[in-house]
Amino acid sequence: MAVSTQRRSPTPPSEAHPEPLWPIRSLGRGSAIGHHGELLQGAFDDGSGQPHPALVTLPLPTLVTTAEFRPFPHPSTEPPTVTVSPQWKTKARAAAELLLREHVPQSAGGELVIHDAGTPPGVGLGTSTCDVTAALRATADCYRLDLPVERLATLAVRAEGASDSVMLENRAVLFGQRSGRVLEDFDRALPEMILVGCDTDPTHTGVDTLSLRPPDYTAEEIGRFRVLLGVLRHALDTGSVPLLARVAEASALINQRRLPTRGLDVLREVAARTGGLGVQVSHSGTVASIIFDPATPGVAEHVERCARLLDERGFGPARVLRVTTEEVAR
Amino acid sequence: MNRRAALADAVEAYRLPRLVRLTGNTYAAVFSLMKLLPADHILRAATLRGDVRPDTTIVETTSGTFGLGLAMRTALTGNPLVLVSDPVIDDRLRERLELLGARVDIVRDPSPVGGYQAARLDRVAQVRAEIADTFCPNQYSNPDNPLAYALAAEAVAEAVGQVDCLVGPVGSGGSMCGTANNLRTAFPEMRAIGVDTHLSVLFGQPDGHRRLRGLGNSLMPANLDHRTFDEVHWVGAAEAYQATRELFRRHALFTGPTSGAAYLVGRWFAERNPDATTVIMCPDDGYRYQDTVYHAGWLAENHLLDRGEREPTPVADPTRGTSGWAFLPWQRRSLDEVLRNEPAPVSAELRGGRRTWR
Numbered sequence A: 001m002a003v004s005t006q007r008r009s010p011t012p013p014s015e016a017h018p019e020p021l022w023p024i025r026s027l028g029r030g031s032a033i034g035h036h037g038e039l040l041q042g043a044f045d046d047g048s049g050q051p052h053p054a055l056v057t058l059p060l061p062t063l064v065t066t067a068e069f070r071p072f073p074h075p076s077t078e079p080p081t082v083t084v085s086p087q088w089k090t091k092a093r094a095a096a097e098l099l100l101r102e103h104v105p106q107s108a109g110g111e112l113v114i115h116d117a118g119t120p121p122g123v124g125l126g127t128s129t130c131d132v133t134a135a136l137r138a139t140a141d142c143y144r145l146d147l148p149v150e151r152l153a154t155l156a157v158r159a160e161g162a163s164d165s166v167m168l169e170n171r172a173v174l175f176g177q178r179s180g181r182v183l184e185d186f187d188r189a190l191p192e193m194i195l196v197g198c199d200t201d202p203t204h205t206g207v208d209t210l211s212l213r214p215p216d217y218t219a220e221e222i223g224r225f226r227v228l229l230g231v232l233r234h235a236l237d238t239g240s241v242p243l244l245a246r247v248a249e250a251s252a253l254i255n256q257r258r259l260p261t262r263g264l265d266v267l268r269e270v271a272a273r274t275g276g277l278g279v280q281v282s283h284s285g286t287v288a289s290i291i292f293d294p295a296t297p298g299v300a301e302h303v304e305r306c307a308r309l310l311d312e313r314g315f316g317p318a319r320v321l322r323v324t325t326e327e328v329a330r
Numbered sequence B: 001m002n003r004r005a006a007l008a009d010a011v012e013a014y015r016l017p018r019l020v021r022l023t024g025n026t027y028a029a030v031f032s033l034m035k036l037l038p039a040d041h042i043l044r045a046a047t048l049r050g051d052v053r054p055d056t057t058i059v060e061t062t063s064g065t066f067g068l069g070l071a072m073r074t075a076l077t078g079n080p081l082v083l084v085s086d087p088v089i090d091d092r093l094r095e096r097l098e099l100l101g102a103r104v105d106i107v108r109d110p111s112p113v114g115g116y117q118a119a120r121l122d123r124v125a126q127v128r129a130e131i132a133d134t135f136c137p138n139q140y141s142n143p144d145n146p147l148a149y150a151l152a153a154e155a156v157a158e159a160v161g162q163v164d165c166l167v168g169p170v171g172s173g174g175s176m177c178g179t180a181n182n183l184r185t186a187f188p189e190m191r192a193i194g195v196d197t198h199l200s201v202l203f204g205q206p207d208g209h210r211r212l213r214g215l216g217n218s219l220m221p222a223n224l225d226h227r228t229f230d231e232v233h234w235v236g237a238a239e240a241y242q243a244t245r246e247l248f249r250r251h252a253l254f255t256g257p258t259s260g261a262a263y264l265v266g267r268w269f270a271e272r273n274p275d276a277t278t279v280i281m282c283p284d285d286g287y288r289y290q291d292t293v294y295h296a297g298w299l300a301e302n303h304l305l306d307r308g309e310r311e312p313t314p315v316a317d318p319t320r321g322t323s324g325w326a327f328l329p330w331q332r333r334s335l336d337e338v339l340r341n342e343p344a345p346v347s348a349e350l351r352g353g354r355r356t357w358r
């Protein structure tokens, strides 16, 4: 189902104009949350007959990236240019420039500063989309543009090539990472979960999401994704962490062919031995986690044993992460 | 999410099961016409591949509900449809098929070798030779038949969540293998119980005359993957008809006799395993069977009144045939493994220490 909150943003008139069109702040701010990979990723039937690549992100509201945007003061008829710090955040810069080109006539550009959560790119924590989303929000804030999340999603996909749904905060949606389309809004927040997370391959240089082969799922796999979507809907309706963990592990297993997770067998064994409900992975990175239900009696001990066992098996340092249901402050 | 929208067409209206709670955590997956699901999916997939074009004639041998499914879809798409059948086809079904625009081609004489089944296949070949552009859905071997049941599995999972046991009748194998295999994506340890009938070759019995129709087979279909099944039951017409009537009496679900056969076995499993979430496949509704299953006089005349069987008898060797209500712990083995009485392979899915059922 499509998202219903369609707030309109001011449409800039097309003819040239000597003055900036609306009051701007001298400083725009924005932030975005990261994620811990996906609960589900695959290709889904969108009614067109062609399978649509899409994913359900596992958001981590505690992983926050902020951005600041300072506009250059004078209007310009040249395409806007943005400088970015740190300099290697080129996708964030491209996103800000794209937003200015399409929404702010005669902007000369500005200075963008990104304060990320310190997570490395390429491990699958959404670092890059997080930078891009925070940059888009800071730039939009500067011009008091109230862009709907669908628009942010489209801009993020265009700046990045592939994206995820961090701009939708912790709303659970099935998101087309290459189309920027929300294929299904589950209309439910995720239940609270505890993740024991690790990087399965810390020596790896990171995965370039765009270099991954476009998914070539078989008809059988596309059928399986459909079933997992059914389980996911039931899990969200009933707030069932065990069922979500089943979906996550099944999705990880189907996608091993595409991007194998180092040590997945070890993770599954550790989960089975410590009361973990399932293994969840980043489908375009190296992070993975074992999912626990905070409602399980004695869960704290299970989590501790799990983290210890992961450390022992060479997957340390394991981190205990909480997926909360609170509204995310921006 | 829960807003109700108009359905695109009759296929969409009838192809998916409704999940109905029977008692506790036992559910029936109730289809109006289960075979509509593979009929629609096979033609849709073939259309996407370019094997079915707007004028392609669909040719299939069937005397049952698969033909009705095909006819419903071709009535909507406009493709010509030829259904090859034999004289046992029931007149009312034939009339429905013809009203939907199908040409029903009856072979009058059985083949000297292979009987009606062979004569029908010969006739299909003949029809296809006469018409330039044809497509044969071939439900018994087309892999799109089991694949269609991803939609059924999705509907089941969405409605009931975790499934511990799936029980259903087996004819081509498409529905049980497709639904079970798809549900096991999320629930690999799920129990699958297949329901067959005496003198059906599907699970190793000799071929012979079968009174209970819609399940069982005289030929081995490629779409039957024996390794799907944890347990196989054989039931006769009397037990199945009685259970069909009980399903109606107790739960007001008006179904055909293959649903009753599945209900008999599913109820037995659920009573022994009250903690398990059990789903019983109910493939069609009862209207076609009002003069038989739902007619007490007919049952008495045909000596099909209840024999009061409430427990299945274990069998060791299905090749000797069965009677009454029989079962064999199949344990996800191939037919060969079962017939050679080899032990079950221990699969990774079942090793994980997850709960098993009686």
Ligand SMILES: Cc1ncc(COP(=O)(O)O)c(C=O)c1O
Binding pocket: B035, B064, B065, B066, B169, B170, B171, B172, B173, B174, B175, B176, B214, B215, B256, B258, B259, B283, B284
């Ligand atoms: C009424 C009914 N029940 C059960 C079945 C068996 O289903 P399947 O062919 O998928 O094994 C059929 C198949 O024709 C049927 O018509």
